[in-house]
Amino acid sequence: MKHELVHGHSIPKIGFGMWRIGGDSFPDPKLDSTSLTALRTALEVGYTHFDTAESYAAGHSEELLGRAVRETNTKRESLFITTKISPEHLAYEQVFRSCENSLRRLQMEYVDLYLIHWPRAGMKLEETFRALNKLVKDGKVKHLGVSNFNLTLLKQAQSFAETPILTNQVPYSLPTRTYVDNGVLEYCQQNDILLTAYSPVKFRNLSSNKTLQSIAEAHAATPYQIALAWLVVQPRVITIPMSSNLQHIRENFEAAEIELSEEEFKTLSDLY
């Protein structure tokens, strides 16, 4: 797996997204068995970055991740766990409660990366960061980050955080360029901030696109892998595809090794 080195930390180019692991907005016990199999497979394949949130399956996604880690005897230090605080929990005291609840569900002592999941109108970002900074000092959280932040908010977050903002997690894929157009990607690349691309393969006609198909054939890969390879070849970009299909989990992990030529990269960049 290729990595991005940022502020002295090595973060894998491709991690494992966890939306819909264990349910969507609420826990769905019927999904537990497939979700746990997916997580165990991901750990076996070699994923070390897992991206969850307190809101995913109302916390059940965190519970399942903790369980899969324990059941596979995976060393905590070998993993990089991201979780997120929901916009309705950004008040000072609530930040501590949310973090404690996430740690209890994960059955872990700390999270590697704690993100503000979404900005909220009227949020008091300075107050939220006072609490987040304390979580870092107390060792409950190793790094801070944000998600779905535009450039103005990202700069504000940087000014309130006492440690570097490690990432802004945003939608980014071949057809989704909002955070390129609004200047966030360029700013991240110039300021040592990772851009974590979410929903990297969630778009229409991915597998039937002729250009993607022909580049995929040239690399003995799938169009999904090419869509991921296009993202992770970019400096400061990492991604977190989600899958509960065991073959897809493997293929997504291997996509980081695909070497696109400059011409292929350009063709893909101009595709949408």
Ligand SMILES: NC(=O)c1ccc[n+]([C@@H]2O[C@H](COP(=O)([O-])OP(=O)(O)OC[C@H]3O[C@@H](n4cnc5c(N)ncnc54)[C@H](OP(=O)(O)O)[C@@H]3O)[C@@H](O)[C@H]2O)c1
């Ligand atoms: N911060 C935020 O606001 C935010 C928002 C959205 C998502 N996220 C994070 O980003 C992660 C990824 O985003 P996402 O789940 O929205 O979308 P995604 O990973 O782009 O797409 C997931 C879908 O693609 C399919 N898929 C994945 N790999 C495949 C492959 N190799 N071949 C064929 N199909 C494949 C999956 O189905 P199968 O299971 O059948 O493979 C699943 O239906 C989430 O899980 C979550 O952790 C964050």
